[in-house]
Amino acid sequence: MQSPSEASLFLASIDPDWARLVETIGPRPDMAPDTQEPYEALVRAVAYQQLHGKAAAAILGRLLELHGGQFPSPAALLATDVAQLRACGFSGRKIAYITGLAEASLAGSIPDHATALAMEDEALIAQLTALPGIGRWTVEMMLMHTLRRADILPVDDLGVREGFRRMKGLGTAPTPRSLQDIGIAWSPHRSSAAWYLWRVPRDYPAL
Template sequence: MPSPSEASQFLASLDADWARLVTMIGPRPDTAPDTQEPYEALVRAVAYQQLHGKVAAAILGRLLELHGGQFPAPAALVATDVAQLRACGFSGRKITYITGLAQAALAGNIPDHATALAMEDEALITQLTALPGIGRWTVEMMLMHTLRRADILPVDDLGVREGFRRLKGLSTAPTPRLLRDIGLAWSPHRSSAAWYLWRVPRDYLPP
């Protein structure tokens, strides 16, 4: 897997806009390998869906408090009373989704970390998006942040598309399909490209 510093150098070499952004943000830092299980990553991602980050973090914090400060194993989550999950802040729909994920993990339908590491990106996306409440974006976040895949571009992510719009001084953000085509030039470092695009300042003005 290429290092973040190699990815930063590669992106800076693409054109003057990318070079300016990489210089402004700085090199992408190296991070320690993540050992979080895909089941946990997916439950956390569901918690964050359509919520402000601080709100979702508070909900997850209350869930952990219910389980002695530890993230609940699948069996423990299934056994958690629905009223307690509502008190944490989960909506009825999200309770259905996260308990469904726990049941899927118990049934062996969510691979463990070691198995997931050995699977191809699209194979994981196909398998996990078959689960209720799990879309492609959610699996892509797991691929990028939990499995540390280097070449994932979440083209449906508004932050990534808006970041590219600001980077290039466009009047409108590219469609997911157009960004997918544009992003081919960023391979094999598309995860790092997304990392930078998330960090383009809102008041960014290209030269």
């Protein structure tokens, strides 16, 4: 992954709007290597689907409490009573998704961390989105936050699109397809671009 300072300088050079945003937010901090297994990253991402961050964190916290403060292995998750998972706050659909992930991990359908690191982005996306409940956004979160891939742009993410709208002072946010085309100019630092767009203040005025 390119250094954060290089990514910040690159984005600031795109146009005055990006330069102002980078100056406002500051340099992106260094992201330490993450050794979290893809199975765990995907289960965590499912917990966050369509939920406020604090609510999802509380659900995951209760899940860890059930397992002595440790994230449950696939076998341990499958052995957890459904009623206990519901008490954590998981919906019936999400319980099906996360237990499906545990089964897929045990079956070898989810690569381990070392294998995932060696795979291309699109190959990982294709393999993991074949699993129930796992869409492209979920895998992109894993690619960005667990595997630290430098050039991922989650165009389906409302926060990213809204951040771009505020940065540019637009009346409406771009469509995912439009943002995908716009974001080509941000490569090879699209993960850093998303990081900045997530942090655009809500009252941020365009130039």
